[in-house]
Amino acid sequence: MILGIDTSLGSAVAVVEPDGVIRSQVESADPRGHAEVIGTLIEQALAEASLSPSEITHVAAGMGPGPFTGLRVGIAAARTFALGRGVPVVPVPSHDAVALELLIHDALTGGYEESSDETFAVVTDARRREFAYTLYRGLDDDGLPVRVTESALAPRDDLDGVLASAGAARRDADRIPAAMLALAAARALAAGRTIGPADALYLRSPDVTLPHAPKRVNL
């Protein structure tokens, strides 16, 4: 049983069986307030899946990209939940979950054959007039989305130009499906692969300005 936790946009928690059956998926769309809801969402996801915490075997953590303050809440929660049960954390890039959902949907609706080699960009709001985007093309033999490029930032006004030159269709996402995050983790585990970074995908350095000489007060 895999618990998936992502707070890179809203807050999302899901439980998925190792073979991909979705047992529960709960979320809060609030782009702030991750710390407020995270505990309740985990409880709800377990309750709806009729599971006790001890039945969780892995915790999938959405590693971003996403606005830092919220993103950290889910990663911290994933790590301590796993620590509490003595089970591993499986890091997953948050955009992988969106890409997986899109690709599975295409496969189910028959559009997969035509679109399988189409490059597309998962695009999420990175705040400060920037978007985070990741380019994907199809599923690999392990059933995981193929990342053409790693996640990056682009100014809002430049994004369409960047995607056009990459020949990528734009797919905006305003939520991260935690069930798909957990499913990606399940497929990575089955394939014995590591698909996500160990640390948060911040994409930005902290805002800091080096102090200049003390301001003069007399003049």
Place this chain on the structure above:
Amino acid sequence: MNRAEPLVLGIETSCDETGIGIVRGRTLLSNTIASSMDEHARYGGVVPEVAARAHLEALQPSIEAALAESGVTLADLDAVAVTSGPGLAGALMVGVGAAKALSVSLEKPLYAVNHLVGHIAADILDADAPPLEYPTVALLVSGGHTSLLLVRDLTTDVELLGETMDDAAGEAFDKVARLLGLPYPGGPEIDRAAASGDPKAIAFPRGLSRASDMAKHRYDFSFSGLKTAVARWVEQREAQGETVPVADVAASFREAVVDVLVTKALAACRDHGVPRLLLGGGVIANRRLRDVAIERAAAEGVTVRIPPLSLCTDNGAMIAALTSELIMSGRAPSTLEFGADSTLPVTEIQVAESA
């Protein structure tokens, strides 16, 4: 849950220290601290985003280290405790998210508590000290806060008498150190420089200490005017081509800070008829502050208590200690319905207590 001697793990992430503490009843088992102070040094002060990133990295290893040191497992715990506020919002959220998930994962109760009251609770872990008596006045001084409290009961009745209107005392040390070309953190540097200086060399102002301030700000502090006065004094010497007597400036500045802290704390003791003063917070590491407080308190018949210095700086043990007291006094756990509250008032000792 063992209410007689609860085993509690406390998580503290309100500023730049990732603190994990484990206590059993009133016995300290581990006070594990990972500090990101070095990462802030080049910026001359705590950078919130840098601190929050460091918390995320340090949390799990710190929990593991605290468990190892204590010789207990997570399954042994009676409760998980976390700082809900006050502090830096983004930093607090890391601890809150971690504590909630740990509590749900372990199916153990969670207590969300007040950081400032935690500073007072640190005193309980001092095995060599006699029991804490009430009421007591508490002076908490650090880089993040400067507060004067009246503690009638640790778990039920803490009143804010006064606090800083601008910079925390520790911040003032950092800023004046920079002014004098000394590195961060400023406290120990100012101390070192002041050692050979004359504390009476320069009469720097005591903030909010005029008779006209006493009605509204009797127990409040202000250090930004002092910082400006130091800056002006230094500039004037430089403008006249004189060398700045760093030792005298440092000693006189430190004396101004210490004087106003101790004067107001003892005024609170006198006004409220409380012959007890508890000191807490990282700036208590300043030897001059401790010495002056003890000396002047003795002259007024006030007993001073100072927790071990390792428990004065921000730490998780004090959060676990406060929670242990809450549990022993029969308090119910918090619900999961709380967040990080960067301005949590000191009167809210526990947050979101379940009905």
